[in-house]
Every structure is written in structure tokens, then in C-alpha cells.
Amino acid sequence: MHSISHWMNKPMRVLALLLLLVSTPAFAQQQPSGQPPKQTDEFVPISQLPPQDQLPAAPLLVTAYAFVWVVLFGYVVSVARRLTKVQTEIERLDADIKRGTRT
Amino acid sequence: MPKWFTPAAVVCALMFAASPFLIANAPYEATMGLVQKIFYYHLPSAWVFLLSAIICGIASARFLFGGSPKQDRLAHAAAELTVLFGAIVLVTGPLWARKAWGVWWQWDVRLTSSFMGWMVAWAYLLVRKYGGPGSDKLAAGLALFGMANVPFVYISVNYWRTIHPATSVVPTLPVDMGIALWFAVACFVLLFVLLLRMRVRLEEQRAKLDALYLSLDE
Numbered sequence: 001m002h003s004i005s006h007w008m009n010k011p012m013r014v015l016a017l018l019l020l021l022v023s024t025p026a027f028a029q030q031q032p033s034g035q036p037p038k039q040t041d042e043f044v045p046i047s048q049l050p051p052q053d054q055l056p057a058a059p060l061l062v063t064a065y066a067f068v069w070v071v072l073f074g075y076v077v078s079v080a081r082r083l084t085k086v087q088t089e090i091e092r093l094d095a096d097i098k099r100g101t102r103t
Numbered sequence: 104m105p106k107w108f109t110p111a112a113v114v115c116a117l118m119f120a121a122s123p124f125l126i127a128n129a130p131y132e133a134t135m136g137l138v139q140k141i142f143y144y145h146l147p148s149a150w151v152f153l154l155s156a157i158i159c160g161i162a163s164a165r166f167l168f169g170g171s172p173k174q175d176r177l178a179h180a181a182a183e184l185t186v187l188f189g190a191i192v193l194v195t196g197p198l199w200a201r202k203a204w205g206v207w208w209q210w211d212v213r214l215t216s217s218f219m220g221w222m223v224a225w226a227y228l229l230v231r232k233y234g235g236p237g238s239d240k241l242a243a244g245l246a247l248f249g250m251a252n253v254p255f256v257y258i259s260v261n262y263w264r265t266i267h268p269a270t271s272v273v274p275t276l277p278v279d280m281g282i283a284l285w286f287a288v289a290c291f292v293l294l295f296v297l298l299l300r301m302r303v304r305l306e307e308q309r310a311k312l313d314a315l316y317l318s319l320d321e
Contacts, residue, residue, distance in 0.1 A: 055202055057202050060198045060199070061198075064199065065144060067191070072187075072191075083301065086309055089312055093312070097319070
């Protein structure tokens with residue numbers, strides 16, 4: 001089995017370890033934006049939200065119109081089904097009366 | 104169904120299909136922007152909601168004082184449509200308010216009185232369904248209160264402090280906005296007439312079925 005000591009002599013191993021120890025805190029301190037955010041020590045009020053924080057109108061508009069269409073369509077289907085059911089029952093009763101029987 | 108019903112239903116469907124194009128072409132409102140376009144379905148459904156409550160109330164009064172079953176069937180049908188269009192008003196309104204006012208709901212006089220009118224219509228239907236014998240007259244009494252609430256809903260925005268837009272916005276609408284609105288109003292009124300006719304027909308058929316069962320029992 002090949003180990004690190006097989007292809008690296010002792011001074012090289014020491015140097016690599018030192019490099020690792022020195023570079024790790026430097027990487028840890030790095031921030032994606034470069035500068036660390038400042039601590040907030042007061043809240044500053046503004047009268048209007050910045051554009052990126054404002055609630056988008058499109059989902060509300062689409063929800064409203066979709067709700068209206070779905071509810072109206074559902075109601076039409078509901079009344080049509082109830083009407084069909086009652087008419088079917090009337091026809092069945094009429095047929096029973098004509099035959100002189102009742103189920 | 105009457106002969107006019109099917110052609111009117113086709114016209115109504117075509118009008119509803121065309122209405123989003125007119126609404127999309129209407130100009131944006133300066134302070135509310137895109138979300139104000141909810142107005143074009145919100146207001147007509149609110150008017151039909153109030154119209155339905157008035158029809159329910161008048162038919163109920165005629166049933167109470169004249170005893171006509173035909174008026175009772177009309178009142179029952181109108182009460183269901185009051186609940187339907189009231190639901191549309193009470194859902195589209197908060198969706199608009201969330202963006203325009205920053206809140207879903209405000210317990211001001213317009214919203215509260217509309218909600219009360221909707222609850223009265225629900226009470227009417229629940230009394231009819233679960234009230235047992237005599238519930239038709241109890242429900243008719245409720246419908247009178249529902250109708251009495253209508254003028255209160257309408258004028259509330261002009262007499263009390265509220266953030267809801269006043270009734271004066273409609274007569275002062277620019278032409279492009281007015282065309283979209285009045286077209287949507289025509290759609291909703293025609294739909295209301297068609298649904299009312301369908302719903303009355305259902306009540307008529309139910310009455311016929313009851314009469315058949317009674318004749319069989321005798």
C-alpha cells in the first residue's frame with residue numbers, strides 16, 4: 001500500500017503541514033462578498049419598501065381571476081348535476097306511475 | 104328551459120372569454136398598478152351579490168305576505184346566488200387589499216357589512232336545509248334582514264371613514280377603464296340571470312318531484 005511517506009520525504013511533509021495550518025484560517029475568514037456585514041446598532045425607518053422587497057401583484061391577480069373562473073364553473077356543473085338527478089328521478093317515477101308500480 | 108337560454112348561455116361564455124383581453128388592455132392605475140385590475144371582476148360580482156340579496160328579499164316578502172310558492176322558489180335560488188357571488192367578492196377583495204393596503208382584511212364598515220350580508224344568506228340556506236317544517240317562512244324573515252343590509256353596504260364608504268374606495272370612482276373612470284368595467288358588468292349580470300333561471304328550474308323540478316311522491320302516497 002502506498003502512503004504519503006512513500007512519495008514525500010520528511011522536510012516536504014513538514015512544509016505541507018505548515019502550509020495547511022497557515023492557509024486554513026485565512027480561507028475561513030474569507031466572505032463571499034469580500035466585506036463582512038456590519039453589526040446593526042439601530043433600526044432606520046423608511047416610508048416605502050425597496051422594489052426588491054415589495055409583494056408581487058401578479059400572483060394575487062392570477063389567483064383572484066382563477067378563483068372566479070373555477071368557482072363559477074364549479075357552480076354551473078353543480079346545478080346541472082342536481083338538475084339532471086332530479087329530472088331522472090321524475091322520469092323514473094312517471095314511468096312507475098304509468099306502469100302502475102312503484103319501486 | 105326557455106328558448107332564449109341556450110343562445111344567451113353561448114353569448115355569456117363568449118363574453119367571459121373576451122373579458123380578460125379588455126381588462127388586459129385597460130390602463131394601469133397610478134398608485135395600485137397591476138393589482139387594481141382585480142377591480143374588473145370584484146366590482147361586478149359585488150353588484151350582483153347585492154342585486155341577488157335584493158331579489159331574495161323582495162321574493163321572500165311576497166312569499167310571506169302573499170304565500171306564493173313561486174316566490175319562495177325564486178328567493179331560495181337567489182339566496183344561493185348571494186352566497187356564490189358574495190364568496191367571490193370576499194375572496195377577490197382581500198387579494199386586492201393585501202397588495203393595495205398591506206393587509207388581507209380590515210374590519211371597516213364596508214367589509215364588515217358585506218360579510219354580514221353574506222352570513223345572512225348562509226343562514227337562510229342553513230335554515231332552509233335543517234330547519235324542518237316551517238323553515239321556509241323563518242328563512243324568508245332572514246332574507247328581509249339581508250335585503251335591509253344592502254343600502255347600508257352601498258353607502259357605507261361615503262358616510263364612514265374607511266380605506267375602501269368610494270362609490271365616486273365608477274362615474275369618474277377614464278373611458279378605457281370604463282369599457283372594461285361595463286363589459287364585465289354585462290358579463291356578470293347575464294351570468295346571474297342564467298344561473299338564476301337554472302336554479303329556479305331546479306326548485307321547480309324539486310317541487311314537481313315532491314308533488315309526485317305525495318300523489319303516490321295518497
